[in-house]
Amino acid sequence: MSDLVRLAHGSGSVLTHRLISDVFLKHLRDSELARLNDSALLDLPAQACQGGRLAFTTDSFVITPLEFPGGDIGKLAVCGTVNDLAAGGAQPLWLSAAWVLEEGLPMALLDRLVASMASAAAEAGVRIVTGDTKVVPRGQADGAYCSTAGIGVVPAGRQVGPERICEGDAVLVNGPLGDHGMAVMLQRQGINMASDLRSDCAPLSGLVESLFNAGVEVHCLRDATRGGMAGVLVELAEASGCGIEIQESAVPVRKEVAAAAEMLGLDPLFVANEGKMVALVAQKDAERALQAWRGSPLGEEAAIVGRVVGAHPRHVVQRTTLGTGRFIQMPAGELLPRIC
């Protein structure tokens, strides 16, 4: 096994086969993938035939650095797509994974990324059943890019979406905000805050199922990635035509994240997450939903942060700790730290 990824690894030669068997198949042990056919052939699950529907999504992952505290691009590529499926109320079944590798990528690094991808898939209970690898010349990519597509099944009768949001709904989130964005930003900028801040990158399909299993009337789900929870809520207020009010004091934020955000002039409400689901549930089920989440490992710090209101339709208002109110707007462009 060579030390670095070379152009020849993408040429379809014996090297390509070696890369696939020695790295990808070594970690991604799936009978369908191992057949190396042009496409995976999969049996429809019984649920899909009994009035359920298929959910299908795709996402691409480009991140610097490739490995960061709490995760890496391999784990991210699984969690991102799994969480998109989960936010649609789907139980994830199958993923594809397509990697674009830059010539010169250390093979040991690729090995770690693929191993991480495999363990994230195992945690999420999803199978990686088909894949692809390309190698581009040095300088034409930033180490590695990964695209995943995913298929899941939404059981019959389950319906979530902004159109179901109604006045009185409780807004929940499964834990502290901004861990991923701040961890990556600090690492990327070499800002050493002597903290053990880690990305929250995690597959949330189990967490979502716990709500349905507890009999909660779930109206809408969104994973709060780029744009943070603020971005998600602004979108949902617009899409549903309802007003949303959140309590600043109820929003969970880790001390390290709050400190780093203060220093950089950012608001954790707008910072990216990779393991946070925002759920809007019927008022009557708010407490039950909270208990369901707090009983799951990824929801121990879950909180009810706000509610859907009749006032200020299509807008999100935050009640500050002082009791005053302010509108939350969609963030513009990328988050840039301020000067002083």
Next chain:
Amino acid sequence: MLPYISEFRNAPACRAIAARMRELVRPGTEYNFMEFCGGHTHAIMRYGIRQSLPEGVRMSSGPGCPVCVTAQQDIDAAIALAGRGGVTIASFGDMMRVPGSRGSLLEANAQGADVRVVYSVLDALKLAADEPDRTVVFLAVGFETTAPGTAAAVLQAQAAGLSNFQVYCLHKLTPPAMRAIIEAGETRLSGILGPGHVTTVIGADAWSFLPSEYGIGCAIAGFEPADILLAVSELVRMASSREPEVRNMYPRAATAAGNRAAQATMARVFEPAVADWRGLGPVPDSGLKLRPEYEAFDAERHYCLERLAAREPTGCRCGEVLRGVLEPPGCPMFGSACTPDSPLGPCMVSSEGACAAYYEFGGEGV
């Protein structure tokens, strides 16, 4: 919660300060205060502080957003510099999206210029050390808060013999700008909320000209809600009793004399110069330029940068906003032709810009 922050966001304490302020207000008196600093504008909007001020107490925002007051022609010159071969521009993030006459630094970057966001001038210095084949020009904007850092970096570069590090010096000084606004006489101010971070460097005594020459009180404030309410409360007290003075309400960070080491470093590297302010125009001795002995680090001199007269974007009224004459929602472009997505002027771009703060937090009375 965070020490030194949570105490100053304590809701009962804030309510108590606001209640005391109401007792200090003389009925029928108009109190027109200006918060100099964009950081204060942001905090005031962020915490909805105006909603808790007594009737008759009005806050207007001032010119204290370093990005916003950078003149159009200086931004154009920086963008032109970014297009030169072999030049890397190192800039604070806030500057990236400010529209020049032809695009922004962010757009220049997309078109092939090499513009990088740095968090401190030391990052720019490191960039120069790491990439000896490129000339790294640090876009030095900011008030007395960032100028000492730039000065220290120039000294470090000199000591290290880094010949590929330069500074495009657009630093500005706050007291002359405050003076220019009062002299212009467009607004009658009854008190100034003094900039906390600037004052940690220049010292509270630097504002003594406000009461002594203009009879206007000044309260130096930190950036948390209790800090601001306390300082405004002091401004009300001084205006009500007609006993203007400089009150340091940010003693945990600012002192009367300020940071002497920072002042000395600035004085060693820079000398005062006329500076162009958006909204105010040229103000004598309100800027800093590198002293002749540091000219090797002066990008303006090295590249013979020309500041061509540039027109403000049509309809943009940032200038009036920066002078405290106009509130952002009073601009016809606000929220329609000018939004944070596609800003016409810098006050809508910078996180410290008054327009951005008004837009982001949606004004008052929610």
